[in-house]
Amino acid sequence: MRIEKVKGTRDLLPEEMAKRRWVFERIRDVFERYNFHEILTPTFEYTALFQLRSGEEVVEQLYAFEDKGGRNLSLRPDMTSSVARLFVNQFQNAPKPVKWYYIANMFRYEEPQSGRYREFWQAGVELIGSDKVEADAEVIALLVESYLATGLREFTVNIGDRILLDEFAKMLGVSDDVGLMRLIDKKDKMSREDFIGSLREFGLSDEGIEKVLALIEIKGKPDEVLPKAEELFTSEKAREEIKRLYELVELLKAYGVYDFVLIDLGIARGFDYYTSVVFEAIAPNDLGIGSIGGGGRYDNLIEVFGGKPTPATGFAIGIERLIPILESKGLIPEPKLRPDVYVVPIGKDLELRAKAIEIAQNLRKKGITADYDLMGRKLKKALDYAGRLDVPIVVLVGKKDLAEGRVTVRDMVTGEQIAVKIERVSEELSRLLRG
Numbered sequence: 001m002r003i004e005k006v007k008g009t010r011d012l013l014p015e016e017m018a019k020r021r022w023v024f025e026r027i028r029d030v031f032e033r034y035n036f037h038e039i040l041t042p043t044f045e046y047t048a049l050f051q052l053r054s055g056e057e058v059v060e061q062l063y064a065f066e067d068k069g070g071r072n073l074s075l076r077p078d079m080t081s082s083v084a085r086l087f088v089n090q091f092q093n094a095p096k097p098v099k100w101y102y103i104a105n106m107f108r109y110e111e112p113q114s115g116r117y118r119e120f121w122q123a124g125v126e127l128i129g130s131d132k133v134e135a136d137a138e139v140i141a142l143l144v145e146s147y148l149a150t151g152l153r154e155f156t157v158n159i160g161d162r163i164l165l166d167e168f169a170k171m172l173g174v175s176d177d178v179g180l181m182r183l184i185d186k187k188d189k190m191s192r193e194d195f196i197g198s199l200r201e202f203g204l205s206d207e208g209i210e211k212v213l214a215l216i217e218i219k220g221k222p223d224e225v226l227p228k229a230e231e232l233f234t235s236e237k238a239r240e241e242i243k244r245l246y247e248l249v250e251l252l253k254a255y256g257v258y259d260f261v262l263i264d265l266g267i268a269r270g271f272d273y274y275t276s277v278v279f280e281a282i283a284p285n286d287l288g289i290g291s292i293g294g295g296g297r298y299d300n301l302i303e304v305f306g307g308k309p310t311p312a313t314g315f316a317i318g319i320e321r322l323i324p325i326l327e328s329k330g331l332i333p334e335p336k337l338r339p340d341v342y343v344v345p346i347g348k349d350l351e352l353r354a355k356a357i358e359i360a361q362n363l364r365k366k367g368i369t370a371d372y373d374l375m376g377r378k379l380k381k382a383l384d385y386a387g388r389l390d391v392p393i394v395v396l397v398g399k400k401d402l403a404e405g406r407v408t409v410r411d412m413v414t415g416e417q418i419a420v421k422i423e424r425v426s427e428e429l430s431r432l433l434r435g
Contacts, residue, residue: 008110008118018335020121023323024103026149027123034142036101036125041082043105047074049081053273053304061108063118075107080273080298080314081305083126088307096129103319115289115321124295124316128302131311133244136277136297137251143281143293143315144257150322151331155283155292157260158219160267161245162274162296164229167238168215172208185268187216188290216266222249225263241276248277273298277313285325292325293317339371340433342391344382346398356397359407359425366426368433386412393432395425 005011012020028038047064063075076082079102091098103123112118125142127135140157147155165184169177183202187195199209218228222245229242245263252258269278280294295315302310326332341363345356356372363370371391373382379396386394396408396417407425410417411432420428 006118008112010117010119014337015335018337019323019327019332020319022332022335023150023319023326024123027146027317028101028103030142030146030149031101031123031125034099034125034138034145036099036127036142039083039086039100039102040104041076041079041086041102044073044075045082045085047072049085049305050074050077053081053301058108061110063107063109076104077106077108078316079104079106079122079124080126080301080316083128083314084298084301084305084307084312087128087310088302088305091128092307092310097135098128099125100128101125114287115318115324117320121319122316123319124314126312126314128312129310130313131299133247134251135311135313136248137255139295139313139315140248140252140261140279141255141257143279143295143317144255144260146317147281147283147292147322150326152283152322152326152329154329155260155281156262157257157279157281158262158264158267159222159245159248159277159279160264160269161241161277162268163241163276164233164238164265165268167233167235167241168211170235171233172204172211174204174208176202181268184212184216184266187266219264219266220262222246222258222261222263225265229263229265245277269294269296273301273304275299279315281317283322283325285328287324287328289321289325291318292321338389338391339369340391341368341370341393341395341429342382342386342389343370343372343395343397344377344379344386345373346379346396348376349399352397352399352402355402355422356395359395359397359422362426363429366430368426368429383410383412393429395429 047062050062051059058077062077065073067073083100087098101124103121105119105121107119109118110116125139127139144157165181166177169180174180179202183198190198196209199212204212218225226242226246233239233242252261267278267280269280274296276297276299278296280291283292293315297313299311302312343356343360345352360370360372377385383394392412394410394412396410398408401407401419406419406421408417409420409428
């Protein structure tokens with residue numbers, strides 16, 4: 001019986017893994033330069049953890065199951081809930097802020113499409129313990145710097161605010177503010193007509209619909225948009241939040257990332273746990289990929305999971321969305337899936353084979369990527385194989401050479417061959433590889 005891979009999953013081959021590792025290393029380097037430290041939580045948790053605050057849409061997409069002990073468990077759909085659980089379990093009395101990052105796989109049962117799979121990877125950070133606007137600025141700047149580290153330049157980080165959306169819902173007289181936010185959050189996935197129809201079904205009057213349409217048009221550079229927000233929102237709470245946004249923008253200028261920032265008051269983000277500033281990264285593309293990352297402030301989540309009231313903020317980068325965009329722009333280097341040196345024993349004598357292995361091992365210890373002919377090929381086939389791999393240098397270990405304490409080094413590009421004493425092989429190959 002032939003068994004196929006599960007829908008929404010992928011087999012990642014060496015070339016793809018090399019590209020992913022390239023991206024991970026650059027993002028990880030930025031995270032650590034900001035003094036965030038890596039963690040990893042269990043792949044599955046009690047289902048109740050995700051039901052508490054992940055949001056209706058995510059709960060419906062859980063890979064939930066009952067284990068052999070009758071426990072109701074789910075594969076993690078995101079990391080923030082697990083991080084909050086970890087913090088409550090062990091770190092409530094730790095010095096603040098706690099600055100953690102992760103690079104891990106998540107699972108959601110949703111319809112696969114461009115940049116979206118049922119198993120997917122995220123790279124993210126959580127900053128726990130600070131309610132200051134400086135914390136919001138830090139994570140937004142870190143998000144920008146993470147994309148820049150991969151070579152991406154054409155993108156924006158669009159900033160919204162859940163408090164302002166709450167105040168907007170009050171202005172409209174809407175009691176189900178979370179329901180309204182979910183609708184607004186889905187606006188980019190619908191046509192204008194379908195969005196208006198959904199707002200009408202939600203119960204908004206024509207006047208209310210016009211106000212929502214006006215709100216989602218408040219988008220652009222902060223210096224242009226925030227004065228419009230001041231005109232729209234009149235409550236004291238809203239004015240305090242707009243003041244916070246002004247401060248946030250000034251701090252982002254200090255971080256040097258202002259050019260990548262927009263204000264978009266129509267951003268809600270899908271999770272119910274966001275409480276204030278939210279944001280998402282958008283990179284224009286022809287691949288049908290929307291947001292390539294996002295996050296925001298979640299000041300109530302720790303308390304919901306049984307901890308002391310603790311403010312927090314963070315983000316996640318969608319790796320499955322980011323990599324295709326980087327590839328389309330030619331920003332990921334082609335991986336080198338070949339050794340620098342291929343060592344071939346000429347003959348089947350045990351002494352030759354053992355010496356070839358010894359040479360390969362010495363090269364590896366010197367930091368040179370080396371492979372050894374494990375198939376017992378004859379010389380011509382071994383050279384053909386090395387040519388197909390695009391190996392630049394082959395070391396030939398023959399009986400006559402070995403008796404004279406040397407090997408033959410072949411340049412596979414020029415075809416030139418030189419004899420090298422065995423004790424100088426590593427030194428000579430290092431010189432040749434440096435070019």
